[in-house]
Amino acid sequence: MAAPSDGLRSVTAVRYVTPLRSGGSVPGVVEADDLGTYVVKFTGAAQGRKALVAEVVVGELARRLGLRVPELVLVHFDPSVAGEEPHQEIQDLLHASAGLNLGMDYLPGAADFAPDALEVDPAEAARVIWLDAFTANVDRTVHSPNLMTWPAAGPREPRLWLIDHGASLVFHHRWDGAADAVGKAYPFQHHALGSRRPDMAAADAELAHRVTPKLLREVVAAVPDEWLTAEAGFTTPDQLREAYVAHLAARAEISAQWLPAPFPARPPLPA
Incomplete structure (x- = not known):
């Protein structure tokens, strides 16, 4: 079988911009070392890693069937990049999510x-x-x-x-x-x-x-x-x-x- 990351690029988060509180998982807008901006879903969220598995499987299947899905990337996340985030519950989430998380290309103006x-x-x-x-x-x-x-x-x-x-x-x-x-x-x-x-x-x-x-x-x-x-x-x-x-x-x-x-x-x- 192909290497697990085939088809998804890997990036490293360099700046945590802001949390998105519209969803229960509280994803965050993150800037990465490829100069891209991503909406990141974190492994430490209540939904856990299986939610990220579903995001990858269904999102990549949709793409191969000709439907439009923002690019998915693997995001290496160090909680230290979010040192200025003032809310403790967000800090707890980010510290529980150190390591590999899932990013979705941020669509400006969407x-x-x-x-x-x-x-x-x-x-x-x-x-x-x-x-x-x-x-x-x-x-x-x-x-x-x-x-x-x-x-x-x-x-x-x-x-x-x-x-x-x-x-x-x-x-x-x-x-x-x-x-x-x-x-x-x-x-x-x-x-x-x-x-x-x-x-x-x-x-x-x-x-x-x-x-x-x-x-x-x-x-x-x-x-x-x-x-x-x-x-x-x-x-x-x-x-x-x-x-x-x-x-x-x-x-x-x-x-x-x-x-x-x-x-x-x-x-x-x-x-």
Whole structure:
């Protein structure tokens, strides 16, 4: 198997800018030695390392399926770079997170997705919903879209970007019951893009066959070894990686069992 960091660059934090208190994990804006700025999710947060594993697996899978996700990087973090942070609870989080954490490219000027502010193509909406159904991501609702709008480059119309996948892959919180979740369907009636008349059958035909064991191995190889240790029932990180591959590959093969419905049908094309 490829080295765990294949596909993700590594950077070192040089300045802690500010905490982001909008989410329960309290990520922080950090400047790094590559002159980039990142939103960093920390291993010491209450959600723990499995949230970061889910961020990598789902984010990198989404990217390979043609969806837009800000670049993910591995961030080496020394709490001393945040010496001026005045809040003790933030300092406690940062000191509990010394070492390797996960960064997401900061998109300057990006805005939270607002349903009335951006037209989303039904085909793109269906791809996003398919990904969420496949990875059991029920945390992209009308009340919590976890979507951003941002120009790809220059003065273009805002484009849709996917963020915050830490709540996905529910099965990995209880591996002894993971087999029972392979074909499980999750409720998506309140998905943030459900009103865009997504053609789920078309999305399934386009995406399911692309989720091969080879692709999944490329994705899980990006997860660092240290986030895959001390898991009951597994002796090595590679053994655990193969469990992710097996579960997700099996789920892709039976997509008809969990494909979400109903959604409004797409209007017929003009004659």
